[in-house]
Amino acid sequence: MKARLKRCEGWVISSVFTKKKEPVSLLRYWTTRYLLTLAVGLLIVGAVSAYWIKYAAVEKQIEVTRLFAEEVADRVVDDEGNILVGDKLHQVLDNRRRFMGVDRNLVLFIKNSEGEVIYRRPGILPPVLEKTLPSLLERADTDDTIRQASGDTLYVIKENLEYNDNRIGKVILLFPETDIKIGREQLQYLVIMLVSLGILGWAVIYFHSRRLSEPIQQVVLSARKIVEGNYDVAITQPIQEREIHELVYTFKEMADRLRQLESMRTELLAGVTHELKTPVTSISGLVQAINDEVVSGAEQKEFLEICLRETKRLQKMVEDLLDFNSFAVGAIxxxxxxxxxxxxxxxxxxxxxxxxxxxxxxxxxxxxxxxxxxxxxxxxxxxxxxxxxxxxxxxxxxxxxxxxxxxxxxxxxxxxxxxxxxxxxxxxxxxxxxxxxxxxxxxxxxxxxxxxxxxxxxxxxxxxxxxxxxxxxxxxxxxxxxxxxxxxxx
Incomplete structure (x- = not known):
């Protein structure tokens, strides 16, 4: 009993692993695979495009902030080389910042020639920045980006204060990467473009696959007719693709050839039956006449000679069949x-x-x-x-x-x-x-x-x-x- 159960389990397992997948239609097969390929491709394009949009936005923000830094450097140095950091400076700078579209979370510092901070944009800094401000300013002198412990990134823009080609101070601007906003319109355009490309691509492959599968489906239907014994294959649809055209019309020629062979087979059966039946019938009638003593003497001898000729003719037909079959299989x-x-x-x-x-x-x-x-x-x-x-x-x-x-x-x-x-x-x-x-x-x-x-x-x-x-x-x-x-x- 246990041995029988083991055999049954083995049969079930082997059946599961050896079971072949059912074939699917050409239209479904290629449309599905193209759609998956298209989706993966569009995801990659979307990711690359999003990265490029963000990169462009960062570059734009850096460029605008650099222009703002140059504007600040021009305004805080007077004609005598003094750095003006009065009470109204932050109002002037805020007006210019809003006019130029610079982010509101911008942190601005002005240092003198000794490296001392003589101006800081008014406002409350985040506690993390306030605590690490000295080290940030020190790193800002040498780095263009600062990676914080929290994982955020600060971009650094520096502009020297100069008078008569001498550096008398420095303007330092800091702004976080998280404050760089990507325009909603850009994202909308990207999404619309990707969706449109996806729909267009799917429609193209669907209609092309459908057009490609139609003549092949005609060949399949015609093949089923041939299996049923109907060799009248009518394929009249014009086909532009050379390979499909050759496939369809070669199949049609094959069907015509099969129809001819079937007609020849029918004629062969009738012909061989007739040709073999004629001498057999003749021999049977002549032998019956001799056996019943209907004829005698010279006439009986003549009947026997006719039987002999018909027997030789019958023997020759059988030999022809045997020789042909032997030669056809390479036996001769x-x-x-x-x-x-x-x-x-x-x-x-x-x-x-x-x-x-x-x-x-x-x-x-x-x-x-x-x-x-x-x-x-x-x-x-x-x-x-x-x-x-x-x-x-x-x-x-x-x-x-x-x-x-x-x-x-x-x-x-x-x-x-x-x-x-x-x-x-x-x-x-x-x-x-x-x-x-x-x-x-x-x-x-x-x-x-x-x-x-x-x-x-x-x-x-x-x-x-x-x-x-x-x-x-x-x-x-x-x-x-x-x-x-x-x-x-x-």
Whole structure:
């Protein structure tokens, strides 16, 4: 029981840690993250701006106080070099202080040349300043700021009293940092600016994310339709972004391709069923007739020969399927060796001519006199060319009296090429992109020639395994040209 409980606890814990977070929408994901980033950025900007406003206010207060100190220095020294500190001095200075906007908590001292305080602005000083006044004045002679024990900071402004370039005293002004006021309008402007930027930034990223997510959402909805078996994807919204445009229209092309493949799969199922059913039905009927002794003698032998031909045809179809599947998964290998391609093509053409009824068809082989050596598998080359020649023969048909097939061998700088030309009925333009698809059978072949539609697809796979390619160069009502390309060195 305890062991079972431990296992349950372990399962619960592992489930908690391995549980994945549910994905969120693109709009919500990027809007939330941008909003958080924007908020952090605006907080930093706000902090830096507030610091700068305060710094500017301090600098302004210091500058105004310095001007006031200069004003005091000019007023307390007469034309004979005497320092005037009469009873009415503080009234004059207060008037000037209010006119210049200097803070009311300003502490003013005037010293003579011996360093004695001969004037102090009337008023009651805070007890802390009164107690430490001597030391403050001593420090004020050398420092621009004074840090008090309470943590407050005093700014010091000094201005010498001079007469005939001789220093006869000093004016000292002290004012606390806490009395420097930041204008309410400045803070209001800052708050309004930051809030406006936040709303604007959020609106911009929201609408842009929404616009970005719309085509992706269309792709998601279309993908769900494809999962349900509906391949009709209609995406008509114009898209400016190149990457999103490529994603959407590549997906649309994929959907079109899947629709084609699904149509081909349906046709394949019907075609393979029909092609395999026909010989089986024929064999079954003929064997039943022989078994019931409906026929005898020469007719019975003829029925057996027909059964044998149909059996071989059925066997060939099954072998084609097996060979194609084996080659598709790489189970069939190629054995390359040096070959005189001119000699090989001539032998293949000769063998094919022997087994064909070419009474009404002209067959020409054009091979250069120069010997060309290539590194190929001769068996695979023969399979490819034989299939192309058979297709050319089928394209001409039996009723065409002026039919012609031409096999042309030539070389380029990097490869050797073989063209198989015919003057048959050609391939319709809409079917040409599909001729190398597995199990595809053109409209001209479906009702005339039995088969599974694997010949050209199988041939192209063999050509690629040899390092070359097989392509349809041209096709029209006047005929078709297929080209086999083989590298000179494999």
């Amino acid at each position: 290998t190629v054995h390359k060796e040096e070959q005189d391609i001119s000699k090989l093509v001539r032998e293949i053409a000769s063998q094919w001519r022997i087994v064909q009824d070419l009474e009404i068809i002209s067959f020409a082989v054009v091979i250069p006199e120069k010997s060309v050596t290539v590194f190929v598998d001769p068996v695979r080359v023969q399979q490819i060319l034989t299939n192309l020649l058979n297709n050319a023969r089928q394209a001409i048909g039996k009723a065409q009296a002026d039919g012609s097939i031409e096999l042309v061998l030539y070389e380029t700088e990097s490869d050797v090429r073989m063209d198989v030309k015919d003057n048959g009925h050609g391939i319709p333009a809409e079917e040409q992109p599909l001729v190398f698809e597995r199990f595809f059978r053109g409209s001209n072949k479906k009702d005339k020639v039995r088969g599974l539609g694997l010949g050209l697809s199988y041939s192209r796979m063999m050509a690629k395994a040899l390092g070359g390619d097989l392509m349809l160069r041209h096709s029209s009502e006047r005929g078709s040209v297929f080209t086999l390309i083989l590298p000179k060195r494999g």
